[in-house]
Amino acid sequence: MAAPTITPVDPTVAPRRSGRWIDDWRPEDPAFWASGGAAIARRNLIFSILSEHIGFSIWTMWSVLVLFLPADAYGLTPDDKFLLTAVPAFVGAFLRLPYTFAVAKFGGRNWTIVSASLLLVPSILTAALLEPGVSFGTLLILAAFAGVGGGNFSSSMANINAFYPNRLKGMALGLNAAGGNLGVALVQVVGLIVLAAAGGVAASVEPRLVPGLYLPLILVVTVLSAVRMDNLTHASNDKRAMRDVVRDRHSWIMSLLYIGTFGSFIGFSFAFGQVLIAVQGVTPVDALKVIFLGPLLGSIARPAGGWLADRFGGARITLWTFVGMGLFAALVLMASQQKSLALFYVGFIALFVLSGVGNGSTYKMIPAIFRAKAQRNAADGADADWEVNEARRLSSALVGVAGAIGACGGALVQIVFRQSFLTYQNADAAYVGFIALYAVCFAVTWFVYLRRSPSRLAGV
Known part of the structure; x- marks a missing residue:
């Protein structure tokens, strides 16, 4: 296919820095899209997914590493390990907002190169310093550096959003998000x-091998991003949109719902193996044989949640997702009290699948909310x-805000588990807390988006 025509840059405008910049990008033009735009967008999507995928793996790397840190060699208690997984979750959530703005500031290709290169820092440091006798403070610092992988999601989504026409954004962003989420399962397979x-004996495993194996993958992804991706000149930041969207009550409502869905997904991804070992007495070997299934199935379920939301409505699918999550969290609580490993597996895997469905349906709700408000305002004159x-502008801003706040939910899951172990020496109180959260999210979803009311937004 022929490449899209590149329009010369206006000489009155300061030129872009050197690099692969596309000045003429018109994805909404069918002729432009068919004559080469689609091929360029698809190419950038593929390599964006690869970079985001590795980013998720490095971000959640400590979900595996803590399983390789026996108490006699590292002196860590279960609550110490939950703190180690809370730190990268929080740092990754914090970085999502600046990473969102970085794409328009530096270019999607350029920032993908930078963000992929930054993954070398936690990988090299962890591979070099993680050994018996290392201080807990050093471990916390190493875990914090892994948080850079959490920011990749927001920059990747912002970049791909700029490449695709509105009619195809849902598909492209769904594939991008699911491909990134699969990085959680990959790092756990690498651990296995x-x-x-090493012969299946966790005590003999050098945990530094896990980040070490990622070093060549990071280098390959960085080089491919430099060679195969592009920057878009027209991409721009709308900081006013961010200010406007945080004043809208729906932004905080959707952020709460995303804490319940994505926060659960990423939080359980960090915690599942630790809970299996600490509560069910499973060995690290057996834990690693199972824990990757949750993130794997949850990632696959994310596009399904978007498809169901398209067919039945995002709010309705989100509502029933929280019903299911509450029921299966109760099943996990019962399995924990009865020491039933089979029920424990079933309950947790179901939570991952439902959180993936909810990730897709809540993201579908965001543009629907602002579209419904726009239609109402237009009907009023x-x-x-x-x-x-305006609806498109605010929707894009809220995707970034909700993504960052939702990721904070992953850190909160670790803190809740940690506090439960500190107080009760088990995770039962944490499960009760999760059930309460899902009940609140259910009630909010019904009251705001599904309850028959004159103020109800149609089509959400």
């Missing part, structure tokens, strides 16, 4: 491979075209 290579553009 390392364990198998407001300019329809202006309202449509």
Whole structure:
């Protein structure tokens, strides 16, 4: 296919820095899209997914590493390990907002190169310093550096959002998100491979091998991003949109719902193996044989949640997702009290799947909310075209805000587990807390988006 025509840059405008910049990008133009735009967007999507995928793996690397740190060699208690997994979760959530703005500031290709290169820092430091006798403070610092992988999601989503036309954004962003989420399962499979290579004895495994195996992958992804990706000149930041969207009550409501869905997904991804070992008495070997299934199935379920939301409505799918999550969290609580490993597995895997469905349905709700508000305002006499553009502007901003706040939920899951172990020496109180959260999210979803009311937004 022929490449899109590149329009010369206006000489009155300061030129872009050197690099692969596309000045003429018109994805909404069918002729432009068919004559090469689609191929360029698809190429950038593929390599964006690869970079985000590795980013998720490095971000959640400590979900595996803590399983390789026996108490006699590292002096860590279960609550220490939950703190070690809370730190990268929180740092990753914090970085999501600046990473969102970085794409328009530096270019999608350029920032992908930078963000992929930054993954070398936690990988090299952890591979060099993680050994018996290392201080807990050093471990916390190493875990914090792994948080850089959590920011990749936001920059990757912002970049791909700029490449695709509105009619295809849902598909492209769904694939991008699911491909990134699969990085959680990959790092846990890598841990299992390392364990198998060492003969299946966790005490004999060098945990530094896990980040060490990622070093060549990071280098390959960085080089591919430099060679195969592009920057878009027209991409720009709308800081006013971020200020405007945080004043809208729906932004905070959707952030709460995303804490319940994505916060659960990433939080359980960090915690599942630790809980299996601490509560069910499972060995690290057996834990690694199972824990990757949760993130794997949850990632696959994310696009399914978006498809179901398209067909039945995002709010309705989100509502029933929280019903299911509450029921299966109760099943996990019962399994924990009865020491039933089979029920424990079933309950936790179901929580991952439902959280993946909820990730897709809540993200589908965001544009639907602002589209419904735009339609209502236009019916009341407001300019329809202006309202449509405003809806798109605020939707894009809320995707970044909700993504960052939702990721904070992953850190909160670790803190809740840690406090439960500190207070009761088990995780039962944490499960009760999760059930309460899902009940609140259910009630909020019904009251705001599904309850029959004159203020209800149609089509959410």
